[in-house]
Amino acid sequence: MHEMMVAQNLVATILAEASKHNAKPIGAKISCGKLYAINNEALCFAFEAIAKGTVCEDVKLEIEHKPIRGQCKNCSQNFEVEFSSPRCPKCGSEDFELLPDAPLMLEEIEFETE
């Protein structure tokens, strides 16, 4: 349930943006690499609990999971890593380096218009 810490940071970031734009947020789009192992249900549950009583209360989350990327140590090809059978699609090598995971990003906020 590391989603709790993510939700705390997410609520704080949206609150700061809401006060900057002086508007009520109703939706937020976030993205994260799959290595973060974010479970949508757990994140929404934690978000709801933390956002309660704040201007973020009605925010609906949309979560995009970005694929894990690796770089082949044999031919340097960049590719999407499938943990069930990681293999370079170009040369077939199984020797690869895991590339840094896509960061947890708040991509977009939807605000209510008066």
Add this chain to the structure above:
Amino acid sequence: MTKVNIGKKILSANEEYAFKNSRFLAEHKILCLNMISSPGSGKTTILGRTINELKDEIRIGVIEGDIQTEIDAERIRATEAPVVQINTNGACHLSAAQVSGALEHLPTDGLDLIFIENVGNLVCPSAFELGESGKIAVLSVPEGDDKPAKYPVIFAKSKALLINKIDLLEPAGWVDFDIKRVKTDARKLNKGIEIFSISAKTGAGFANWCEWLKKSVKNLRYD
């Protein structure tokens, strides 16, 4: 309804602390290893034996992470190594800010190696960078040989894997565990991972593990 592009990192606070920790450790030429496993895999027992075996060669400090209690810190204190206990009060992983606070309470000028013993959990700690030099995954044989296949992230991200409690395997035969399967599955995710089969109870396999630690500390010192 208006949509506004934001493009902000959500965990930037943790990243900033992680960066600060890694810079501090590099300046002090300290190797820092973040140990991650399920609860009960033997992390603290491994640390106790490692500290004792390397007593005359490497100066080791420990940061202990647990939801509550000082139990682990007390066990490390018995070895006379400096230790700081972090209590997360419910959180299932350590954060870089907590580690940054703990580093201030360790005598870092006199240390070569710091072990961070993360909260026992095979999933959550792997998502939070602490500023460490590398992660060490620990898997004990009673947990089963399917763990790298079922929890791939930590095995994919680790520098080394310790397979602990091998004294329970043949000839004692208390536990069925296919050590070859674990090695194959872990190397499929991470070809360069160093794997040590050990028993923190009997000391089996510790010579190779300690040799690797000494080599890693030396490489960092003369980097």
